[in-house]
Amino acid sequence: MWIGVVSLFPEMFEAITRHGVTGRAVERGLLELAFWNPRDYATDRHRTVDDRPYGGGPGMLMKVDTLRGALAEARAGAESAGHRPSVIYLSPQGRRLDQAGARELATRDGLIVVAGRYEGIDERVVEADIDEEWSIGDYVLSGGELPAMVMIDALAREVPGVLGHSDSASEDSFADGLLDCPHYTRPEVIDGHRVPDVLLSGNHELIRRWRLKQSLGRTWLRRPDMLESRTLDREQRKLLDEFIDEHAA
Ligand SMILES: c1cc(-c2cnc[nH]2)ccn1
Numbered sequence: 001m002w003i004g005v006v007s008l009f010p011e012m013f014e015a016i017t018r019h020g021v022t023g024r025a026v027e028r029g030l031l032e033l034a035f036w037n038p039r040d041y042a043t044d045r046h047r048t049v050d051d052r053p054y055g056g057g058p059g060m061l062m063k064v065d066t067l068r069g070a071l072a073e074a075r076a077g078a079e080s081a082g083h084r085p086s087v088i089y090l091s092p093q094g095r096r097l098d099q100a101g102a103r104e105l106a107t108r109d110g111l112i113v114v115a116g117r118y119e120g121i122d123e124r125v126v127e128a129d130i131d132e133e134w135s136i137g138d139y140v141l142s143g144g145e146l147p148a149m150v151m152i153d154a155l156a157r158e159v160p161g162v163l164g165h166s167d168s169a170s171e172d173s174f175a176d177g178l179l180d181c182p183h184y185t186r187p188e189v190i191d192g193h194r195v196p197d198v199l200l201s202g203n204h205e206l207i208r209r210w211r212l213k214q215s216l217g218r219t220w221l222r223r224p225d226m227l228e229s230r231t232l233d234r235e236q237r238k239l240l241d242e243f244i245d246e247h248a249a
Pocket residue numbers: 090091092116134135136137138139140141142143144147
């Protein structure tokens with residue numbers, strides 16, 4: 001998947017281009033990131049990239065001409081790579097990113113992701129140049145780079161071939177709308193606390209049912225809202241009822 005990034009700090013993205021699942025996806029050509037820095041489109045001696053807000057008040061905005069210069073080149077880059085990308089702006093005013101949203105974004109014919117800095121960007125640029133605003137949560141950060149990396153990491157895992165058999169996405173509970181079950185690894189006992197016997201049994205069907213029951217139970221306890229929008233099948237209903245009975249006991 002082709003992703004163009006407009007950012008004043010492209011070097012931040014080494015966190016995903018040089019490490020882990022996303023780093024390997026880039027190496028294998030399954031994920032392609034290209035960067036355009038508004039500072040490269042500054043024409044003044046100080047290479048200015050911010051500007052004062054009309055109406056006064058604290059803080060600055062991204063300078064319009066340098067931002068739009070980078071955006072125009074990113075569009076040209078997408079076109080020459082044969083893509084017709086959606087242009088995404090990361091902001092607290094956007095649609096909340098969740099697993100379904102990541103899955104949807106992974107199907108697009110490329111993305112251009114705009115990472116804002118300062119107090120953000122001119123509203124006329126949002127209206128003219130941005131297709132969709134997306135948020136990773138209700139908090140204000142120092143810029144859009146970390147949210148952009150969170151979004152790219154989440155959608156990259158949905159790109160066919162990115163996750164190998166050793167990765168977990170197929171088991172990822174969020175992938176099926178539940179919280180994840182507890183996980184255990186060596187040693188068998190930590191401070192007197194043993195690994196649940198079922199996980200040592202070698203009985204894969206019992207283990208599958210235990211893990212599903214734990215996911216359902218955890219979701220019921222910690223995120224009941226996720227269950228409201230979900231129809232449980234017969235097995236899931238039975239396992240959750242068992243969990244609730246055991247929890248009440
Ligand atoms: C997306 C973007 C942001 C953000 C961008 N710049 C400051 N905060 C916060 C949450 N989700």
